[in-house]
Structure formats: C-alpha cells, structure tokens
Amino acid sequence: MMLEPEWSDWRVFLAVARQGSTLAAGKSLRISQSTAARRVSALEEALGVKLFERRAHGYRLTQAGEAVLPLAETLERSALAIEAQARAQSRAQGGTVRITTEEVFAVTLLTPWLREFHTLHSDIRIELDCTRELRDLGAGEADIALRSTASHQAEGLVGRVIQNDDWALYCSRDYAARKGLPKNRRDLLEHDIIGGGGGGLWRVYSGWLEEMGLLSRVTMHYDGSNGLLSGIKSGLGVGVLPVIVARADPDLLQCLRPTRHHERKLWLLTHERVRHVPSVRLVTDFLYERLMRHIRDTEPAEPSLSPVPLPVGP
The missing domain is CATH 3.40.190.290 (D-Maltodextrin-Binding Protein; domain 2)
Known part of the structure; x- marks a missing residue:
C-alpha cells in the first residue's frame, strides 16, 4: 500500500531543491544524508514522477520538480502560518x-x-x-x-x-x-x-x-x-x-x-x-x-x- 506524501516529505524536497544536495539539506534539517535521500525517493515513488536528477555534484530539479516547486512553497507558507498561529494561541492561553x-x-x-x-x-x-x-x-x-x-x-x-x-x-x-x-x-x-x-x-x-x-x-x-x-x-x-x-x-x-x-x-x-x-x-x-x-x-x-x-x- 502506497503512503500519501506528508508535509515532512515536502519539507525535505524544498531543502534539497534549495541546497542542491541531500548532504546540505540533511544538515539544514538536522537529519542524516541517508534519511534525506530516502525521503526524496519515497516522495518520488508516491507521486510516480522523478523530481530530481542525481548528479555527481548534487541534485538538480527535473522539469516535473520545477513544476511542483511553487506549489510546495505555497504548502510551506501555509504550514508555517498554521504552526505560528498555534504557538501564538498557546502563549495567549497560557x-x-x-x-x-x-x-x-x-x-x-x-x-x-x-x-x-x-x-x-x-x-x-x-x-x-x-x-x-x-x-x-x-x-x-x-x-x-x-x-x-x-x-x-x-x-x-x-x-x-x-x-x-x-x-x-x-x-x-x-x-x-x-x-x-x-x-x-x-x-x-x-x-x-x-x-x-x-x-x-x-x-x-x-x-x-x-x-x-x-x-x-x-x-x-x-x-x-x-x-x-x-x-x-x-x-x-x-x-x-x-x-x-x-x-x-x-x-x-x-x-x-x-x-x-x-x-x-x-x-x-x-x-x-x-x-x-x-x-x-x-x-x-x-x-x-x-x-x-x-x-x-x-x-x-x-x-x-x-x-x-x-x-x-x-
């Protein structure tokens, strides 16, 4: 059974797209390089499309990856806004x-x-x-x-x-x-x-x-x-x-x-x-x-x- 992509998968996708490698993305997210690479592969498998070209010097977005990048950034903004609102409400209640x-x-x-x-x-x-x-x-x-x-x-x-x-x-x-x-x-x-x-x-x-x-x-x-x-x-x-x-x-x-x-x-x-x-x-x-x-x-x-x-x- 194929699992649906989660926000955390898209978060790794964005980090790799911005950093250009799973090593740098892993460092920015405080996860291992192998975990970052595994999450990208799982996301590609769930979507049925390649998002990155694997090269000797790092990862480069494919045409499909370029197409979904702005949508992933919109998802990121929404997720951060939800988290910020929750933190603000938590402080207000407390x-x-x-x-x-x-x-x-x-x-x-x-x-x-x-x-x-x-x-x-x-x-x-x-x-x-x-x-x-x-x-x-x-x-x-x-x-x-x-x-x-x-x-x-x-x-x-x-x-x-x-x-x-x-x-x-x-x-x-x-x-x-x-x-x-x-x-x-x-x-x-x-x-x-x-x-x-x-x-x-x-x-x-x-x-x-x-x-x-x-x-x-x-x-x-x-x-x-x-x-x-x-x-x-x-x-x-x-x-x-x-x-x-x-x-x-x-x-x-x-x-x-x-x-x-x-x-x-x-x-x-x-x-x-x-x-x-x-x-x-x-x-x-x-x-x-x-x-x-x-x-x-x-x-x-x-x-x-x-x-x-x-x-x-x-």
Missing part, C-alpha cells in the same frame, strides 16, 4: 508574551517597567529575548518587538513609531572630570574610545570610527550593547549609546550630538495575527505608554553642542 529587543533597551528600559507590569498583571508571564538575531514576528518567534529600522515593515507587521533612533557619543562624569569632555573630532583624538556593541551596531560604529580616524583610539571592546553601557559608566572612555537610554542617566554626559539626517526609527511592533490577543494588547499598550512618558520626562532643552555625523542604531 498568558505568556514574548518580547524581543536589543539588550541595552531590555536592561535599561524594559526590565524596570516590566517589574511594574508584573505587579499589576501577575497572571501574564513575560519572556524577554535579547538575542542579536532578528526574530520573525510573522513566524511566531516573538509577539512584540522594540526594534530599530530604516525600512518599511514586513507584510503583516503593525506598530507605532516611538521616535528617531538617535545614537550619540557619551562619557561618564568621572571620566570627564579626569580627562575633560570632548566636544569635537579634534578633542576625540586625545581620548580613549570604547568599541563594540556586536552585530550590525559594531559594523556601523566601527565604520564611523575609521572614517573619523578614531579606530586606533579604541582601548576597550565589548561584544554587546550592554557592555558598551557598562564600560562607559565605569569611566573607561567615550562610546556610542542610544540617546533614549543615555539621556535618562544623570551619570552620563553627551559629548557630541547625533545627526538628525537619518531614516532609522524606533518601532514598537507586533503582528496583525496576535495584535488583538488580550495579553499581547495589554503588554503593547503598557510599553507604548511607558516609552512615551519616558521620552517626555527626559526630553532635554535644545543642546548647544554642534551636530556631527554619528552612527545610528543597528
């Missing part, structure tokens, strides 16, 4: 809301507010994800994102702009008392620079430092954005921080003002599929209100420092 953001935002802004939220709504469990990987809200990898982006949001994402995602150079009061407050590029050539931040942030930040002739002044490097904050507050040198975080800390002094000519915005996002789930809506509204209050409470008078082209968020 009262769990997962938030993803940059670690410096998580530590300085969200954690104190979420302590207050827990006092008000102890029945809702919060998962705070500070990974550098961009979590896919559409796939249900998180429910809410506090995210910096210069591009239009992906289809299905809904949210509100918080403000421009401005970053500027800061130092601690202790550091300024010892070595002075740098106010321009020439001053910075005499100061210690703290580098790092990880991922996209360091790519932008290091490029700016190199352009300004300051990369050789980096005396300490941190792997994450929270490390940058720690190093600056410890008085180790001058480094870049998000303005929304740093201007609320009385121990930090802004050295140079960021440029206003960039497209990056700080967004509070969720997905249209879960935006009306009561727990997600409650957390989203709470965070938006706290973010806007924080901005109002920390908005400084117009600074006297001259703007310079500083890097912005990752």
